[in-house]
Amino acid sequence: MALVTRFAPSPTGPLHLGHAYAAIIAHDMARSAGGRFLLRIEDIDQSRSRAEWEEAIFDDLSWLGLTWETPVWRQSQRLPAYHAALDRLIARGLCYPCRCRRADIRAALTAPQEGGPDGPCYPGTCRHRPMHEAGPDDAIRLNMARALSEIGTSLTFHETGPLHSGAHTLSEEWLLTTCGDVVLSRRDMGTAYHLAVVVDDAAQGVSCVTRGEDLFAATAIHRLLQALLELPVPTWHHHRLIRDAAGKRLAKRDDARALSRYRAEGASPKDLRHMLDL
Numbered sequence: 592m593a594l595v596t597r598f599a600p601s602p603t604g605p606l607h608l609g610h611a612y613a614a615i616i617a618h619d620m621a622r623s624a625g626g627r628f629l630l631r632i633e634d635i636d637q638s639r640s641r642a643e644w645e646e647a648i649f650d651d652l653s654w655l656g657l658t659w660e661t662p663v664w665r666q667s668q669r670l671p672a673y674h675a676a677l678d679r680l681i682a683r684g685l686c687y688p689c690r691c692r693r694a695d696i697r698a699a700l701t702a703p704q705e706g707g708p709d710g711p712c713y714p715g716t717c718r719h720r721p722m723h724e725a726g727p728d729d730a731i732r733l734n735m736a737r738a739l740s741e742i743g744t745s746l747t748f749h750e751t752g753p754l755h756s757g758a759h760t761l762s763e764e765w766l767l768t769t770c771g772d773v774v775l776s777r778r779d780m781g782t783a784y785h786l787a788v789v790v791d792d793a794a795q796g797v798s799c800v801t802r803g804e805d806l807f808a809a810t811a812i813h814r815l816l817q818a819l820l821e822l823p824v825p826t827w828h829h830h831r832l833i834r835d836a837a838g839k840r841l842a843k844r845d846d847a848r849a850l851s852r853y854r855a856e857g858a859s860p861k862d863l864r865h866m867l868d869l
């Protein structure tokens with residue numbers, strides 16, 4: 592089976608060195624295996640996504656010498672597929688509507704938490720609410736305990752990245768106490784990151800999910816959703832993060848590291864690869 596990888600940026604700011612690294616890793620991995628490389632625009636957050644950032648993504652990646660398949664999928668055009676997946680989980684009694692705001696959740700927590708891949712572990716305030724009560728002001732959450740008992744067997748996934756290489760078994764306890772009832776559909780979006788990414792990776796036949804190690808912890812949620820939705824299971828490759836001189840991870844607002852800045856200063860794509868040890 593051909594290797595299929597993807598780079599899945601959100602068009603909410605300029606691409607920086609870290610994005611270039613992620614895109615090149617996914618691209619080169621597919622090319623060297625004679626596989627396919629996809630670009631997916633993750634624009635479900637329409638309040639932050641901008642057409643001009645999307646244009647800038649295409650422009651920067653072309654400049655880097657990367658090529659990808661067209662048409663490019665945009666998550667904003669995939670809402671019916673996310674709704675269908677959510678409806679399947681709802682029909683199995685695994686979801687509930689939640690009206691809590693961030694401040695309510697913080698106030699209901701007994702102790703301050705670092706939080707897991709979906710933020711602080713939701714204390715369960717709305718867990719008793721039936722789905723027929725769901726209104727436009729509600730998010731939809733996954734009842735994690737129910738989802739785990741529905742699966743009933745321990746799930747595993749395979750990682751090929753440098754930091755966590757090998758087979759991993761999902762820890763039920765960690766999913767219950769650190770992730771908790773993750774959001775599957777946000778109030779204004781009709782979906783949420785974890786659901787959209789799992790549905791799209793399966794629909795596009797992605798066989799190896801490459802992304803930064805900051806998303807490693809989210810993989811357990813994705814593996815669980817794949818099991819619940821009976822989707823094919825890819826392998827994962829979480830790569831190192833590119834950091835600034837102070838060791839801080841680069842952020843979108845870090846304009847100093849924007850690719851466009853390096854381009855304007857006359858760097859070549861080769862220089863960029865060199866800087867990234869690629």
Ligand code: GLU
Binds near residue numbers: 599600633788806
């Ligand atoms: N869209 C996500 C981001 O820009 C990446 C999601 C993923 O690769 O799973 O951080």
